[in-house]
Amino acid sequence: MNRLEHQGQMAAPDIGAIPGLLNNAGIATTEVTDIKGSALAVAIEARFWGEAAAVTAANHIRWCAVWGEHRPPQIDITAVLAGKNGHLLIRTTVPDAQGELPSQTPAYPAANRPERYVQEMFGIHFTSHPDGRRWMRHQAWAAEQYPLRKDFPLAGTPQEKTPPDCEYPFIPAEGEGVYEIPVGPVHAGIIEPGHFRFQAVGEDILSLEAHLGYVHKGIEKCAEGRDLPGLIRLAARVSGDSTVAHSWAACQACESAVGVTVPRRALSIRAILAERERIANHLGDIGACCNDVGFAFAQIQFSRLRELWQRQNAAVFGHRLLMDVVVPGGVSHDIGSEQINLMQQSARQLRHELQDLLPLLYEYPSLQDRLRTTGMLSLDTVRNIGALGYVARASGECWDLRRDAPYAPYDEVVVTVPSYSGGASSSRLRVRGDEILVSLELLDQFLTNLPAGEIWQAFPILEKACSGVAFIEGWRGEIIAYVHLEANGIVSRYFPRDPSWLNWPALEALIGGVIVPDFPLCNKSINGSYSGHDL
Amino acid sequence: MTGWLLAMVQTLCVVLFAPFMAGWVKWLKCKLQNRQGPAPWQPYRDLLKLSRKEVLLAVTASPVFRAAPYVVFSVTVVAVSVVPIVSVQLPTAALADVIVLVGFLALARFFLSLAGMDIGTAFGGMGSSREVTISSLAEPALLMAFFTLSMNASSTNLSTVISHLVQSDFILYPSLIFSSMGLILVAIAETGRIPIDNPATHLELTMIHEAMILEYSGRHLALMEWAAMLKLTLYSVLIANLVIPWGVAMTLAPGDILVGIVAVACKLLVLGALLAISETVQAKMRLFRAPQFLGLAFILSLLGMMSHIILEVG
Numbered sequence: 001m002n003r004l005e006h007q008g009q010m011a012a013p014d015i016g017a018i019p020g021l022l023n024n025a026g027i028a029t030t031e032v033t034d035i036k037g038s039a040l041a042v043a044i045e046a047r048f049w050g051e052a053a054a055v056t057a058a059n060h061i062r063w064c065a066v067w068g069e070h071r072p073p074q075i076d077i078t079a080v081l082a083g084k085n086g087h088l089l090i091r092t093t094v095p096d097a098q099g100e101l102p103s104q105t106p107a108y109p110a111a112n113r114p115e116r117y118v119q120e121m122f123g124i125h126f127t128s129h130p131d132g133r134r135w136m137r138h139q140a141w142a143a144e145q146y147p148l149r150k151d152f153p154l155a156g157t158p159q160e161k162t163p164p165d166c167e168y169p170f171i172p173a174e175g176e177g178v179y180e181i182p183v184g185p186v187h188a189g190i191i192e193p194g195h196f197r198f199q200a201v202g203e204d205i206l207s208l209e210a211h212l213g214y215v216h217k218g219i220e221k222c223a224e225g226r227d228l229p230g231l232i233r234l235a236a237r238v239s240g241d242s243t244v245a246h247s248w249a250a251c252q253a254c255e256s257a258v259g260v261t262v263p264r265r266a267l268s269i270r271a272i273l274a275e276r277e278r279i280a281n282h283l284g285d286i287g288a289c290c291n292d293v294g295f296a297f298a299q300i301q302f303s304r305l306r307e308l309w310q311r312q313n314a315a316v317f318g319h320r321l322l323m324d325v326v327v328p329g330g331v332s333h334d335i336g337s338e339q340i341n342l343m344q345q346s347a348r349q350l351r352h353e354l355q356d357l358l359p360l361l362y363e364y365p366s367l368q369d370r371l372r373t374t375g376m377l378s379l380d381t382v383r384n385i386g387a388l389g390y391v392a393r394a395s396g397e398c399w400d401l402r403r404d405a406p407y408a409p410y411d412e413v414v415v416t417v418p419s420y421s422g423g424a425s426s427s428r429l430r431v432r433g434d435e436i437l438v439s440l441e442l443l444d445q446f447l448t449n450l451p452a453g454e455i456w457q458a459f460p461i462l463e464k465a466c467s468g469v470a471f472i473e474g475w476r477g478e479i480i481a482y483v484h485l486e487a488n489g490i491v492s493r494y495f496p497r498d499p500s501w502l503n504w505p506a507l508e509a510l511i512g513g514v515i516v517p518d519f520p521l522c523n524k525s526i527n528g529s530y531s532g533h534d535l
Numbered sequence: 536m537t538g539w540l541l542a543m544v545q546t547l548c549v550v551l552f553a554p555f556m557a558g559w560v561k562w563l564k565c566k567l568q569n570r571q572g573p574a575p576w577q578p579y580r581d582l583l584k585l586s587r588k589e590v591l592l593a594v595t596a597s598p599v600f601r602a603a604p605y606v607v608f609s610v611t612v613v614a615v616s617v618v619p620i621v622s623v624q625l626p627t628a629a630l631a632d633v634i635v636l637v638g639f640l641a642l643a644r645f646f647l648s649l650a651g652m653d654i655g656t657a658f659g660g661m662g663s664s665r666e667v668t669i670s671s672l673a674e675p676a677l678l679m680a681f682f683t684l685s686m687n688a689s690s691t692n693l694s695t696v697i698s699h700l701v702q703s704d705f706i707l708y709p710s711l712i713f714s715s716m717g718l719i720l721v722a723i724a725e726t727g728r729i730p731i732d733n734p735a736t737h738l739e740l741t742m743i744h745e746a747m748i749l750e751y752s753g754r755h756l757a758l759m760e761w762a763a764m765l766k767l768t769l770y771s772v773l774i775a776n777l778v779i780p781w782g783v784a785m786t787l788a789p790g791d792i793l794v795g796i797v798a799v800a801c802k803l804l805v806l807g808a809l810l811a812i813s814e815t816v817q818a819k820m821r822l823f824r825a826p827q828f829l830g831l832a833f834i835l836s837l838l839g840m841m842s843h844i845i846l847e848v849g
Contacts, residue, residue: 181657181740189737202664203822292741294733294819300568366730366818374821516661517822520738 012060015040015083025055032091035482037256037469038407039080041089049077049092050102050128053111056081061088062386062399063108065480065497066115068122070149075099075122079111080469080480080497086405087471087480094124096149103129110386110502121148121220136213136534138165147221154224173199173206181516185214192530200516208511208519210504215534223494228254228328228459231491235481236323238496239532244270244277245474246496246532247326249481252407254328257468257485260459264451266330267409272343272446273322273331275439278475279350280309280321282390282432282439285527289429290361292521293370298361305350312346330456340447347440347447358433368426375522377423377510387506388499389477390431391526395423401473410473413445423510425525462489476500476529498532538626538787545625546616549772553764554578556771556807561735563811578764582757590753593654603650604751604758607643611762614639615769619694619776621795622784628694633681636693637674640725643762644670651747658739662746665822669724669731669743672829677721679836683714684777686843693777700780710847713839715778720832722770727763728810730820731828734763741819768803775802 013021019029019042027048032041044052053063064080064087078091094101103126104111115126116135123146137143140162146152172180178201185193193214199206223234235250236243248270255262287302310320316339317325325332335343361367377387382395392399398419402410418434420427467484477499484493507526514522558575565572592601617630617639644666651663685691687710688699700711724731727744736742739749748759776783782798784791820828 179657181661183739187737188739290818292738294729294736294741295817296564296735297568297815300570304569364818366816366820369824370818370821515822517741519740 012062012082012084015086015088018056018059018061018081018083018088021059022052022055025051027052027055029090032089035078035089035091035467035469036259037253038405038471039087039089039469041091043091043093046077046092046094046101048102050104050106052090053079053104053107057107060383062383063104063110064386064478065495065501066104066111066118067482067495067497068118068124068148069484069493069495070096070122072096072150075124077101077118077124078482079104082399082478084404087469089469096123099124100127101125102127105129105131108386109384110505113505114501120146122146123149133169136216138213138216139163140216147218152221154221156218156221168195168211170197170209170211171207175201177201178206194530196519198516198519203515203517205511205514205516205519208508210508212504212530213534215531217531217535219496219535220494223491226491227489228485228491231483231494232326232328233324235494235496236326238535239498239500239529240321240323241281241529242277242474242476242479242498242532243321243323244273244326245472245479246481246498247324248274249470249472249474249479249496250483250494251326251328252470252472253468253481253483254459254485255468256470257466257483258459258462260329260457262330262408263454263457264409265334265453266455266457268446268450269331269333269335269455270326271409272335272443273317273325274472274474275443275446276309276313277322278439279436279443280306280313281475282436283309285524286361286429286432288527289371289425289521289524290367292524293367295364295367298357298367301357305353309346309350312343316343327456329459330454332456334455335450340450344444344447347443351437351440354433354436358437362426362430362433370518370521371426371429372424374425374518375423375510375514375525377506379421379423381509382423382506385505385509386502387477388502389475390428390435391503391506392477393417393419394427394431396421399478401471401478405471407471409446413442415442425521428525459489462487465492467493474499476503476527476532496532496535498529500528500530500533504528504533538624541622541787541792542616542625542627545620545622546612549615549620549768550612550761550765552803553761553768554582556768556803557764559804560767560807560811560814563808564815567811567815578760582761585752585757585760586754588753590755593750595653595655596750597653599646599649600653600750601755603646603653604755604762606646607650608758608762608765610639610643610646611765611769614643615765615772617693618769618772619697619783620772621792621799622787623694623698624785624787625694628692631693633685633691633693633696634678637678637681640766641670641674643766647747647759650751654750656750658742658746658749661740662743662749665743666747669825669829672826673721673724673832676717676829676833676836677725679833679840680714680717680721683710683836683839683843686840687711687847697776697780697783698785700777701783701785708843708847710839710843711778713835713842715774717832717834717836717839718777719774720828720835722774723810723813724825724829724832726767726770728767729814730817731825733819771803771806772799775799775806 022029029042032043035041062082066079069076074093075096078089081088113135120137181198183196185195195211197209232247236247238246283302283306287299290298314320317333377395379396382392382397398417400417403415416438465487469482472479480497482495486492558578562572562575648663651659684696688696732743784795
């Protein structure tokens with residue numbers, strides 16, 4: 001067990017080389033200095049937006065995110081690209097009246113839904129976008145309203161009763177014996193809402209299309225006008241299972257923007273929280289995958305381990321899911337030597353139990369018969385859609401911010417990144433299992449070498465507007481947060497990019513050749529967050 | 536007259552015992568998984584609760600949908616009544632023909648599948664399609680197992696088969712062993728247990744039996760659930776009395792009947808425990824492995840018949 005394979009990185013260039021690549025292709029770049037954080041930023045002309053994507057895609061540069069920011073009378077559009085050792089922001093500006101921008105989707109399929117989202121939220125038309133359908137907007141607001149523009153009221157335009165959204169144009173499949181299976185948005189289990197439309201022949205799935213957006217809460221709009229602690233409380237609720245990672249990302253974006261140096265002790269505690277969150281979620285997922293193939297024994301065992309782990313979260317940090325422990329400038333809970341001992345003890349106990357359980361699962365015939373070769377995701381597909389986290393690592397794409405673009409305190413430790421080739425559900429389960437063991441190791445190092453000192457650094461009074469961006473490896477993968485603060489310290493723009501944006505399409509990509517009853521397992525092995533995606 | 540009365544009382548008892556059987560398996564499974572688990576009599580509470588609840592019908596429901604729970608439940612009850620449970624001497628013995636029994640079960644399944652498709656939802660249709668796929672493979676294996684047992688006793692009458700088994704000397708006939716194994720595999724598939732179907736799942740896309748009854752509510756759902764529990768008990772009784780027939784009363788003497796009751800109850804509880812263990816140590820199979828599973832059942836039954844013809848005749 002615990003076979004950790006290291007595979008070569010994709011042949012992406014160094015991040016600093018990308019502006020040069022663009023210049024060589026005749027795209028002029030100017031450096032942008034007002035976005036603080038661990039990323040380069042350049043501005044390009046709007047007409048080169050699509051072309052720039054084509055250049056970077058040809059150089060194996062990964063596409064991560066796109067967001068807009070309304071500064072009347074214009075809208076700034078920022079896209080994030082990742083090279084082998086960090087991120088590059090490219091920014092452009094379009095007028096808010098009839099703004100148009102060449103789409104990046106032809107070069108990067110990953111940009112498909114994010115661009116449609118930007119189109120709906122800001123009213124910018126992406127020319128040459130291959131898919132003209134709406135994405136996040138159901139019927140809660142009209143097509144000609146753009147919620148993230150400054151003139152859209154913060155309270156929205158709620159109707160007495162939101163009309164049902166029945167007319168989403170799914171891509172139909174035709175042929176003899178083809179039938180449609182609509183699943184959701186309300187499911188029989190207690191999970192989040194999302195609609196899946198299958199086209200199937202008998203038990204074989206021809207295609208799957210997801211329709212999400214049922215838990216669109218308007219997080220970005222809610223953030224406008226909040227103060228910093230209010231923003232971080234909101235960020236903690238982008239996706240409940242990634243509360244630490246999202247609040248850390250939002251905090252780090254603010255801290256970079258303002259220039260606050262967080263005490264080392266606070267950073268280590270944040271890492272402890274993040275690793276605890278990763279372990280809890282991976283435990284839950286392994287159990288849930290087993291449950292989806294009717295292997296209740298493993299599910300119960302892993303639920304038990306997760307429950308014990310979360311009870312300790314509550315005992316040490318006051319919250320089972322560790323919500324609101326990460327605060328701007330540091331953390332809200334300090335830990336004493338007694339609590340360190342407790343956590344080390346439970347980590348040893350967990351490792352001990354997993355040393356029995358994981359090898360059992362990895363080799364259990366009736367379980368592995370279901371997991372192996374189910375839901376295969378090829379490395380090419382992963383690169384094409386830019387999938388993240390364990391989904392990518394199970395297919396051999398071994399990207400982990402903690403190792404490849406480390407932020408404090410991960411710059412002081414060695415992070416092993418487990419990765420497998422093949423991309424079957426069994427590999428995704430194994431990556432999770434291995435990652436728990438790696439996290440236990442990291443947890444032990446952070447607990448043992450916890451620096452002394454403060455756990456919180458106050459924010460200075462702001463003098464001018466500022467913005468920052470942060471990249472944090474959440475348990476699902478890379479989380480990006482962008483924050484823009486006004487001079488009075490009020491948030492005017494917050495954008496969280498959950499890895500689910502890029503992992504949901506992985507589910508659709510792997511489903512060809514899967515039979516209908518294996519879908520729940522595939523879904524669970526990807527486990528995208530509905531809430532993190534729907535925002 | 537006493538005989539008929541006894542037969543009716545026996546059927547009633549089994550119908551009332553069936554929820555306990557299902558609850559017993561569930562309770563044991565929970566214990567095996569280190570869980571608290573609901574008490575074995577929880578299914579009674581569930582049935583009572585469901586029977587009090589409002590029945591919601593889809594607008595597309597036809598009379599078939601409404602009639603199906605009653606048909607499925609009553610046919611299953613009739614099937615239970617023809618099986619010798621505590622005694623082989625009941626007047627229903629004359630009806631206790633294996634082909635009739637298989638016919639009753641097929642009739643119940645026919646209405647269940649119709650009901651699954653009636654509303655027109657994708658899940659119901661999928662469930663029905665899977666159910667008939669599986670039973671089309673299970674039924675021949677079941678008949679083959681029964682025929683092997685019948686050939687031993689030269690009769691397709693269950694009472695005669697059981698009396699023959701009890702009264703003949705105890706010899707381990709290969710044919711009986713093979714056909715018993717086939718019968719057990721078929722029973723697992725037909726009662727919708729792991730590894731073929733998962734009775735505890737909430738995942739619509741993986742369901743077989745549950746998918747067909749997904750649209751039912753209130754007393755309709757109660758009857759469908761109860762019929763499924765009865766089917767589990769019925770197959771358990773068949774295995775108990777055909778594979779380990781000792782204890783079944785040969786007469787209607789009170790002493791023998793008492794022994795018969797105790798014997799069958801013990802056998803059912805033990806079988807329930809074995810089912811709970813087997814469900815705990817296995818994951819559910821891939822749907823497309825089910826034909827292999829049932830193919831194995833058929834081969835075993837066929838081997839039983841062959842070994843009977845080759846080794847035991849004459």
